[in-house]
Amino acid sequence: MPATLSRKAAIVGIGATEFSKDSGRTEMQLACEAVKAALEDAGLKGADIDGMATFSMDNNWENEILRQVGGKELKFFSRTEFGGGAACGPFVHAATAIASGLCDTVVIYRALNERSGLRFGSGQLMDTSPLNPNMINFSHYFPFGFMTPAAWIAFSARRYMHEYGATSEDFGRVAVSMRDFAATNPNAFFYEKPITLEDHQTSRMIADPLRLYDCCQESDGAVAFVVTSAEKAKDLQQTPALIASARQSIVKDTRMMTPFYGETISGIPEFDACAAEVYSMAGLNPDDIDMACLYDHFSPWVLPQLEAFGFCDQGEAKDYVRDGHINRGGKLPVNTHGGQLGEAYIHGMNGIAEAVRQIRGTSVNQVENVNHVLVTAGTGVPTGAAILERG
Amino acid sequence: MSELSAAELLEKVKPLLNRRVGPYKSFNPVSRTQVWQWCTAMGDNNPLYQQDDKVIAPPTMMQMWTMRDAQGNYPEGSSTDNPYEILSIMEEHGYAGVMAVSYDQTFHRYLEEGDQVHHYSTIVNITDEKSTAVGKGFFVTEIAHFLDQNEECFAEATITYFQYQAPKRPAAPKSSSGPMKINRVAPIENYDNEHYWEGLRQGKLLIQRCTSCGTLRHPPQPMCECCQSTEWDTIESTGKGTVYTFTVMHYPEIPPFDYPNAIVLVDLEEGVRLVSQLENCKPEDIEIGMAVEMEIKEVQEGMSLPIFKPAQ
Numbered sequence: 001m002p003a004t005l006s007r008k009a010a011i012v013g014i015g016a017t018e019f020s021k022d023s024g025r026t027e028m029q030l031a032c033e034a035v036k037a038a039l040e041d042a043g044l045k046g047a048d049i050d051g052m053a054t055f056s057m058d059n060n061w062e063n064e065i066l067r068q069v070g071g072k073e074l075k076f077f078s079r080t081e082f083g084g085g086a087a088c089g090p091f092v093h094a095a096t097a098i099a100s101g102l103c104d105t106v107v108i109y110r111a112l113n114e115r116s117g118l119r120f121g122s123g124q125l126m127d128t129s130p131l132n133p134n135m136i137n138f139s140h141y142f143p144f145g146f147m148t149p150a151a152w153i154a155f156s157a158r159r160y161m162h163e164y165g166a167t168s169e170d171f172g173r174v175a176v177s178m179r180d181f182a183a184t185n186p187n188a189f190f191y192e193k194p195i196t197l198e199d200h201q202t203s204r205m206i207a208d209p210l211r212l213y214d215c216c217q218e219s220d221g222a223v224a225f226v227v228t229s230a231e232k233a234k235d236l237q238q239t240p241a242l243i244a245s246a247r248q249s250i251v252k253d254t255r256m257m258t259p260f261y262g263e264t265i266s267g268i269p270e271f272d273a274c275a276a277e278v279y280s281m282a283g284l285n286p287d288d289i290d291m292a293c294l295y296d297h298f299s300p301w302v303l304p305q306l307e308a309f310g311f312c313d314q315g316e317a318k319d320y321v322r323d324g325h326i327n328r329g330g331k332l333p334v335n336t337h338g339g340q341l342g343e344a345y346i347h348g349m350n351g352i353a354e355a356v357r358q359i360r361g362t363s364v365n366q367v368e369n370v371n372h373v374l375v376t377a378g379t380g381v382p383t384g385a386a387i388l389e390r391g
Numbered sequence: 392m393s394e395l396s397a398a399e400l401l402e403k404v405k406p407l408l409n410r411r412v413g414p415y416k417s418f419n420p421v422s423r424t425q426v427w428q429w430c431t432a433m434g435d436n437n438p439l440y441q442q443d444d445k446v447i448a449p450p451t452m453m454q455m456w457t458m459r460d461a462q463g464n465y466p467e468g469s470s471t472d473n474p475y476e477i478l479s480i481m482e483e484h485g486y487a488g489v490m491a492v493s494y495d496q497t498f499h500r501y502l503e504e505g506d507q508v509h510h511y512s513t514i515v516n517i518t519d520e521k522s523t524a525v526g527k528g529f530f531v532t533e534i535a536h537f538l539d540q541n542e543e544c545f546a547e548a549t550i551t552y553f554q555y556q557a558p559k560r561p562a563a564p565k566s567s568s569g570p571m572k573i574n575r576v577a578p579i580e581n582y583d584n585e586h587y588w589e590g591l592r593q594g595k596l597l598i599q600r601c602t603s604c605g606t607l608r609h610p611p612q613p614m615c616e617c618c619q620s621t622e623w624d625t626i627e628s629t630g631k632g633t634v635y636t637f638t639v640m641h642y643p644e645i646p647p648f649d650y651p652n653a654i655v656l657v658d659l660e661e662g663v664r665l666v667s668q669l670e671n672c673k674p675e676d677i678e679i680g681m682a683v684e685m686e687i688k689e690v691q692e693g694m695s696l697p698i699f700k701p702a703q
Binding site for chain 2: 123132142146148154156158159207210252258261265
């Protein structure tokens, strides 16, 4: 029973900057501000931190942040590769480090100026060094102009439509639901700006079948968390969000944004592989999940996540969405902050912050009686998932 | 041009240091017309310069008075020495870039109408070779003295240049005579995949085959995922297949591609998948399962790609 990290650690602090299109400051400052806010939220000081975890894509070094937030020493630090697929890895690492006694209190952060700085969707190149594994992978796609995340994901979305009869409107229903939540979230970029299904259907084509409103935003901002032992969490000021389970996942056919070579490409084999254990580690099943924060860089890939995690059968997510189950007041409200489609694109970390607020009962779009929230990291990449529990 | 080391080049130019050259004279005395032209061009409305009964030259005009004419000549009576001989020698030896780094000026008095200017130039320092973001080169410092008709120094300037060797860049495409053409991003070629790109250059679409268990694989990778052998050869694909999935890219429009840009994932008849572009097909006519065939095209110099079209 791989349950050693289950409920050994809890998220006890969350912090964020504003989400914008041009933060006007460095990613380092954003990171420090978010970490400081998370520490204050937890009622802790920089000197209480002895671990850090973040994305390998994050441009801010642990030592620099530690010094500025008043920290003294880190016994543990780790990074997770693969863009938004790293959104759950740091929690796996933090919980493992705490459960094993490596350290007591881990700060997790992600800061990015993705709109005012390097825009991932622009087709701009990052590091073109011949040793960069991204470039080696993308060498089979860039020469054709096949160089945006929307286009890569369109391959899978098209297959999903072909195999299960889902339509662009089904993807639109996901976008409309996220924008509905964002419309009542003052921190969302699209606050008070809901869209209709017709708006979605008439929004311009980006990479067929993905329309503009199927694509997440580009944002500047930072989110940070404080994770500590379940024991210590009891003495702190916030309702703890226990990490009931957390897992990373890579399978044989996983590729970096370009999973085109498996037997099927319409699903998310990484989640198919890990979902059962995400539940068993927590001793829970899909019926126990009260709401979910699912990674939504592009709306089509929300659907197979609902299937992989057992909320509906394979190919039936379109019906689940048509029935309104992921909406406000639905059976499984998804991304009540507005998601990355509606709130901001902070590489999924703002979704995990919303999961913590739902556990605490402090979301602006609070779901009643939330005890368990499923959170997922990016799809189409090496990824991970976790279940948070009200402590 | 001989290839000199940086140290040898320094040895060659150092004897020219601290040699004061000049005078370099001005074509015209300070005049109301030229002061008016300068102030107008610069948007300098300071009333000090153009008074009814008096004209004062803005100090920053200093360098302008002794500039060469449009043909590059100094006025008669000027020295024929090249004040920048050191820079010229460096340029001949591959340090062809020059960048002004700093310009410190000292003014001792205002020039007035009728003053006649000349200047002298002295190269006073050259550093050792330095590496910078723009390339390797030498910082060269010049001191210029500006004198009036009474041989009195009214201003001086300390100017530092960076004379550098720009890093070598790939040569521009031979055919391009117009604006610079943006190329497709070239693939990274390494031991694992160079056979693939070289095959395309030779007009063949090659699929990697494990020589131990016979499994085909694409994209290339060093080890067979079925039997872990690193021994492999290739077979030549017919380039025939069917569309497994597709997208039509509309936005953003990335140069040099034409939009909309149809991209297909093709199930090749040999049993592997390949990403490519689809041509000769209206976007609305693309369907999953449609038969396609390939033609290898040299899309730009040194880059050949398998491009698909609907099967005939």
